[in-house]
Amino acid sequence: MSDTRDSTANRAAQFKQWGLEVIAIEANAVGRLERFIDAQFSAACELLLGCHGRVIVIGMGKSGHIGGKIAATLASTGTPAFFVHPGEASHGDLGMITDADIVIAISNSGETDEVLSIAPLIKRRGVKLISMTGKPESQLAQLADVHLCIAVEQEACPLGLAPTSSTTATLVMGDALAVALLHARGFTADDFAMSHPGGSLGRRLLLHIHDVMHRDDRVPVVQAEASLSEALLEMSQKGLGMTAVVNNQQQLLGVFTDGDLRRILDQRLDVHATTIATVMTANPVTITADVLAAQALKIMEDKKINGLIVVDAAQQPIGALNMHDLLRAGVL
Template identity: 75%
Template sequence: MSTSKHNFIDLGRQVLDIEQAAIAGLYPALDDQFSSACQLMMDCAGKVIVIGMGKSGHIGGKIAATLASTGTPAFFVHPGEASHGDLGMVSANDVVLAISNSGETAELLGLIPVLKRLGVQLIALTGKPESTLAKLADVHISIAVEQEACPLGLAPTASTTATLVMGDALAVALLNARGFSADDFALSHPGGSLGKRLLLRLEDLMHSGERVPRVHTEATISEALLEMSRKGLGMTAVVNGDNQLQGIFTDGDLRRILDHRVDIHQTAIAEVMTRKPVTANTNMLAAQALKIMEDKKINGLFVMDEQHRPIGALNMHDLLRAGVL
């Protein structure tokens, strides 16, 4: 059968319409049972164990990962493996989140007697409130949909979308209840760019010691340029006899003074430096420094100690190398 380009688009839009309706249909399920499920997971002294077969299992894996990364310790256990030893991972302190659209998945139902004997609290996500799993659960949340996006009504499509969205609703509700912060999130994602943006502080990436470009106020512009060339940051701090910052001089400042035909060999850097520059401290997050640079349209920052002495310096290239930019 031939299908035109427009047929593909229409079919795709039909799927989106059906799945949007499935999500909208979840609102009634956000009731006392939803609240009870959140409270069970909030009070859980152990971990949330997510179980599901087939497509529900794939969605369950994602839900477990989302819970774990947002402050609720969780992991996924395959029901087939659970009945052959992996159920030993489950303790009485845990909460089990069982997912089955039909509520009659044999592999899940076979685990219920053992879970009940352990005294484990059971939350069920099903599309059938009258199903066996729903009735055996301590808490049941409906993920029922009116129709699947699959025209045959066979392939889990709208139902898996609804399940995933309900899992997100549980995870985010718990995240807020726990007061889970961006820093907390970054601690579980230290290897990613998000973790770097949130956790790296300026003391972790700044140039320090002899690598900090600095000249005294009586130095000439040409001497300042030599210091900038040696240190390679496109700027230099200008300090007094006590090493306190008086100003900075940058590549941009150089371009501006050249327009005025200033004698770089005779003019003191103090006459052309930028006074009261924006600075930072060692505890500042790299992400904060990036925002300051973007807002102020500058390419570098000096890091100061409590006596207003430059103890570090960094520029956009340092942020780029660290994966912050």
């Protein structure tokens, strides 16, 4: 039994060591990419920025998988792009590429047959070609208008066969292109949201306060002269844990919340004789309807509050929301 435990412990230590070695090798490969963020990188960015069509990414095998991710990252950050399999391109999909497009061809060796077979056809059509290879002297690198070097000292695979460090370096170079172009285009969070409408990311970026707030007769509001008991009744009926307090012009003066109620319980106030104006929180934190719901979440977290009154330009309450509303909307 002891031998079994020792064997398991030794294997666990080996797994950890092997994992750390991979991380160290690939981290070194990524760090050395700084050498290749050079004039050729700037030239590639200029070509892509001036593209009036789409960016077509091609690659075989593992390079193809990385190419698909690069195309997706470009497309989601303001550079229209898609992936074309070079094998399929030789059998009709080359028709997807127009004269207005730019092609990024990925091959670590720069000698991948399926990529090289279509590269001359791409060039013949006058389409600009950007290559990403680990060998600047390769055929693909020489054919390209711009070459991005992704050379690595060694693969993390101990056999030196499975693409590991090289695919990581390629992915990082693709991210560098996408983010550089994002900056150049002045791409914003709102732009990003338009291509990510689904899931929690879309909800955080697209939902505004007016999409989630309670409005009209669902907004808890009492006059400043109202009694504490009347305010508590309003809070109970509207169920938001708070009520807005307004003046005769319906402008917001303050807010009274469940937290305020807990703080005054030991004062033994007469709930019928005490006016809400004497116990409310004056000048409360508010928000406008056009603000992103995600910003409301940050405000509530920063201020350690559970609800917000929504006001218009005249400081009149037009809505209200609390943490539960953001949770139901998927913003949390």
